[in-house]
Amino acid sequence: MRLRTLLGDHPGTAALKNGSIRSNLVELDFVPYSPTNKGFKPMVREAAFDVSEMAIVTYLMARSFDKPMVLLPDVVLARFQHGHALYHAKAGKLSPHDLNGKRVGIRSFTTTTGAWLRGILANDDGVDLDSIDWVTFEDAHVAEFVDTTKRAGAGKQIIQMLVDGELDAVLGEKSDHPDVKPLFADIAAEEKAWFGKHKVVPINHMVVASRTLSEQHPDVVREVHRMLAESAAASSAAPRFDRHEMQRSLELIITYSAQQKLIPRAFAVDELFDDVTRALR
Incomplete structure (x- = not known):
């Protein structure tokens, strides 16, 4: 067959x-x-x-x-997810605990990496996910899902928006741009501690x-x-x-x-x- x-x-x-x-x-x-x-x-x-x-x-x-x-x-x-969260370093130091009320970009709200990272931020770092101004770039794979996030303008690119200061942080991305830094400062230590806690x-x-x-x-x-x-x-x-x-x-x-x-x-x-x-x- x-x-x-x-x-x-x-x-x-x-x-x-x-x-x-x-x-x-x-x-x-x-x-x-x-x-x-x-x-x-x-x-x-x-x-x-x-x-x-x-x-x-x-x-x-x-x-x-x-x-x-x-x-x-x-x-x-x-994979561990901590390395896929970034922030705009020129705007000042940002840690996971500082995300409440911030503008956070993600390719689609329903990505698996995004769901893992939001779960980590909410359950391990005390972030109020409902306080965040979510900005997305694509719809969900599942057509029936109702997406209530703010959609980025046509032609906008997620990393460029972060570099330009239109976003404070992004989830689900990697970048070597000098103005972009990891949201979790010591990724290896964070991943080790998280695995020690959850065994996942x-x-x-x-x-x-x-x-x-x-x-x-x-x-x-x-x-x-x-x-x-x-x-x-x-x-x-x-x-x-x-x-x-x-x-x-x-x-x-x-x-x-x-x-x-x-x-x-x-x-x-x-x-x-x-x-x-x-x-x-």
Whole structure:
């Protein structure tokens, strides 16, 4: 069976994408999207792929609107988030505790990195997220989500707005501009302390399959998982999550997403899977 597939270039997908890992049951037809996250919207809105990489917050939101896809227990991107928050240094020193009432830019309010960072800021640094003047540049992947943030003007660029003093801080970005500094001053120390507290590595992207594929061809979905798992095992740089580590990470991003009203309620982790994929965890 040939499957229309969206997967980015990650350490854990390399062996799969270069043909080192093959199957007698499945052939993956990779559809190029650059960056990969540009393919998440057509997957959510049009069911464009049989198998797709997917930002976990986008999946949670899609799940809340009963979009026809199911989660596989395969992580392709995970990272600590503290290094993806920046501020405009020329305007004076800014720390996470100073964000209340500030103008903060983010590509889309529903990005997974943004949800992780807001959760960290609210729960670990005491930031009042409702006090912030949020400025966004794109709509959500899930069309039904009602975005109440302020939209940046046409043609505006997020880092340039920060440099120009139109924003005080941004989330979800990296920059080497000399006027831009990390919001968390000692990123490594912050990440170590945060992990010590929560015992969580933040999951960014996992893999989903169409609900139809899972219902009609469960053997194919199981084979896709086998291939993903073998590809991940072939790289020492691929994310490594056992069942309990994945559970903790998913529980925390579910909590953060519910707190931020990205989803109407906190799902149980088991709800994210169907009978086929739940058995693969």
